[in-house]
Amino acid sequence: MAGRCCRFRCLAVATLLVLAGCSSGVKLCEVKGTVTKAGVGQKNLLVQFSPLAGGRPAIDRTADDGGYILKYTDKRAGALVGPHRVVVFSGGEPVGEGNDTTPLTRLYAGEFEVTPGVNVFDISLP
Numbered sequence: 001m002a003g004r005c006c007r008f009r010c011l012a013v014a015t016l017l018v019l020a021g022c023s024s025g026v027k028l029c030e031v032k033g034t035v036t037k038a039g040v041g042q043k044n045l046l047v048q049f050s051p052l053a054g055g056r057p058a059i060d061r062t063a064d065d066g067g068y069i070l071k072y073t074d075k076r077a078g079a080l081v082g083p084h085r086v087v088v089f090s091g092g093e094p095v096g097e098g099n100d101t102t103p104l105t106r107l108y109a110g111e112f113e114v115t116p117g118v119n120v121f122d123i124s125l126p
Contacts, residue, residue: 028078030118031058031070035088035108037125041066045107046092047123049084049114056080079114086110088123 031049035042043064050057058070058079070079088108092101112121 026072027081027116028058028072028076029081029114029116030077031079031114031121032119033068033121033123034066035062035068035123035125036066042125044090044093046089046104048087048089049079049112050087051080052083052085052111079119081114081116083111083113086112086121086123088125 033047035045035047041062041064043062043066045062045066046059047062047068047070048057048059049070056072058072060068060070062068069077072078072080086109087106089104089106091104094100095102107125108123110123112119
């Protein structure tokens with residue numbers, strides 16, 4: 001009897017963990033744009049949107065043309081709805097075989113409001 005009860009509890013806990021991971025209920029909205037300097041797209045920069053109300057930031061690295069599409073996780077694109085602190089960094093690339101990275105240098109900081117639907121935020125660096 002005790003073994004059966006323990007198995008049921010383990011199964012219930014495992015089920016709750018799976019459900020929590022699969023249905024977080026987080027509403028994400030598409031956020032994309034281009035980072036430029038003097039009108040030229042800037043490649044390989046880190047773009048980070050951090051919700052002012054707290055929560056997971058959304059990030060991406062700019063492509064060769066300076067374009068980015070934010071990712072909330074490896075498998076989910078978008079960012080949380082609401083105001084965000086936006087920072088653009090250079091650096092953060094892997095160095096050598098370990099977990100070391102190049103230092104981050106802040107190139108831009110500002111705030112944007114992510115709203116439901118598709119959001120396009122083009123960032124012009126000084």
